[in-house]
Amino acid sequence: QVKRSPTGSTFILVADATGHGLSATITIMPVISVFNAMVQKGYQLPFILSEMNKHLVRDLPDDRFVAALLIEINPSQQEVSIWNGAMPAALLMNTEGQLITQFNSKHMALGILDETLFESSPETLPLPQEGQLILYSDGLIEQENPDQKAFGYKKLIHALQNPTKNNALDNLINSVLNFAQLDEPDDDISICQIDFNKITSEPLLSNHKGLLIDGFTTPFEWQMKVYGEKITQQSLAALCNEFMQAQGLSQPIRRCVFTLIHHLVEKVIEANLLINNLDDH
Numbered sequence: 001q002v003k004r005s006p007t008g009s010t011f012i013l014v015a016d017a018t019g020h021g022l023s024a025t026i027t028i029m030p031v032i033s034v035f036n037a038m039v040q041k042g043y044q045l046p047f048i049l050s051e052m053n054k055h056l057v058r059d060l061p062d063d064r065f066v067a068a069l070l071i072e073i074n075p076s077q078q079e080v081s082i083w084n085g086a087m088p089a090a091l092l093m094n095t096e097g098q099l100i101t102q103f104n105s106k107h108m109a110l111g112i113l114d115e116t117l118f119e120s121s122p123e124t125l126p127l128p129q130e131g132q133l134i135l136y137s138d139g140l141i142e143q144e145n146p147d148q149k150a151f152g153y154k155k156l157i158h159a160l161q162n163p164t165k166n167n168a169l170d171n172l173i174n175s176v177l178n179f180a181q182l183d184e185p186d187d188d189i190s191i192c193q194i195d196f197n198k199i200t201s202e203p204l205l206s207n208h209k210g211l212l213i214d215g216f217t218t219p220f221e222w223q224m225k226v227y228g229e230k231i232t233q234q235s236l237a238a239l240c241n242e243f244m245q246a247q248g249l250s251q252p253i254r255r256c257v258f259t260l261i262h263h264l265v266e267k268v269i270e271a272n273l274l275i276n277n278l279d280d281h
Helices: 021-041 045-059 152-161 168-180 208-215 236-246 251-280
Strands: 002-004 010-017 066-074 079-085 090-093 099-103 123-126 132-136 191-195
Touching: 002 021, 010 021, 010 132, 010 191, 021 045, 021 066, 021 236, 045 066, 045 079, 066 132, 090 152, 099 152, 152 168, 168 191, 236 251
Parallel strands: none
Antiparallel strands: 002 010, 010 066, 066 079, 079 123, 090 099, 090 132, 132 191
């Protein structure tokens, strides 16, 4: 799943549910529904993950869960956030096809831990100006040949580092099918390639005042007060975005306000953490 947030970020979800066929489809549908709804409303990555996990824990049997990779590409902040829960490592490659780093699973799959134990904090890195990020499900590296040997991680890296005239994904798919000597793989395989060369920063709006004046037809006021730990438990920017959508404000205005509120909340949280740490000492 790929969806654009009103904040300007792009979210990419690669998920793999337990089971096959209809049972896997039923398991993964709540994840897709929550993902689409919350990205559309402007929620941040940790809140989206927590809500997906909450729905699965509440609605699924104990033997059902969903492994997932959730990526947020934020051009305005020049940042990429990566959360890996029980999926194979996401691979960051340079333009020559060499492996730069990999992002291994550091979390449990969705639908296992309750909200008090679930950890939704992602890894972050500066937005690369070139290269690519490869995401894939375990059906790729677990695909066996007639001798019952798995395709494996080493062959995956070799296929990515030695491209043919086809693109990286075509080359990888052909490699695993040739290895398996099959027309179709035994298991479902999902592969995602994020090409950083094609991601550009959006131009900054130079006339915020004029934009706001043009966007408001009727004056209004909206207030919210949140104290203590509740600040970290609420997505204030997303709540404000929902209100602005209801008022019919344009996306450029909503994006500016969303970014401002997001920065202010981060500053408040950082300041409180600093004060608490000083008090501890």
